[in-house]
Amino acid sequence: MRRATLILTALVFALPISGIAQDKEAKIASALSAAPASITEGATVKDWDQTVLREGTNDWTCLPDMPDSPGNDPMCLDEPWLKWAHGFLNKTDFEIDRIGFGYMLAGGSPESNVDPFAEGPTADNEWLAEPVPHVMMIVPDEAMLEGLPTTPEGGGPWVMWRGTPYVHVMIPLPEYKM
Numbered sequence: 001m002r003r004a005t006l007i008l009t010a011l012v013f014a015l016p017i018s019g020i021a022q023d024k025e026a027k028i029a030s031a032l033s034a035a036p037a038s039i040t041e042g043a044t045v046k047d048w049d050q051t052v053l054r055e056g057t058n059d060w061t062c063l064p065d066m067p068d069s070p071g072n073d074p075m076c077l078d079e080p081w082l083k084w085a086h087g088f089l090n091k092t093d094f095e096i097d098r099i100g101f102g103y104m105l106a107g108g109s110p111e112s113n114v115d116p117f118a119e120g121p122t123a124d125n126e127w128l129a130e131p132v133p134h135v136m137m138i139v140p141d142e143a144m145l146e147g148l149p150t151t152p153e154g155g156g157p158w159v160m161w162r163g164t165p166y167v168h169v170m171i172p173l174p175e176y177k178m
């Protein structure tokens with residue numbers, strides 16, 4: 001009885017704190033599932049509101065699954081991609097001055113291949129219903145991507161969101177296993 005009371009008291013006091021800690025640990029685990037260990041080992045982990053969940057030692061930043069998107073879309077981004085994400089989320093201008101890579105090895109959310117802000121399929125927005133693990137590449141100038149495939153049908157890399165500030169190359173890794 002006494003022991004039970006003690007355990008109960010411990011639980012009541014421990015739960016709110018461990019709930020937050022678990023949430024933080026879950027977010028870190030989600031973020032780190034986006035890239036290989038060589039990237040994630042030293043990566044900074046941030047939440048989408050910019051809260052630092054874990055300090056890092058390299059130039060990579062990993063973010064957990066976005067809570068309001070339908071798919072599982074944690075990502076590890078380098079500095080050019082962070083600029084991209086900031087511009088995309090805040091709809092502000094940004095300039096890319098070197099090639100950048102982003103890892104999304106957990107997959108992503110269904111999205112349009114041509115309309116960055118589409119929320120569902122339409123007759124002509126090339127809806128991609130089944131996200132696959134992928135690496136993303138951005139370049140300083142869209143002209144560098146001239147001649148590359150613009151749809152995933154061929155099974156290799158393709159240019160997504162062409163003609164928009166968010167244009168990038170999607171490099172699918174369908175067989176990738178962590």
Ligand SMILES: [Cu+2]
Pocket residue numbers: 104108134136
């Ligand atoms: Cu992606």
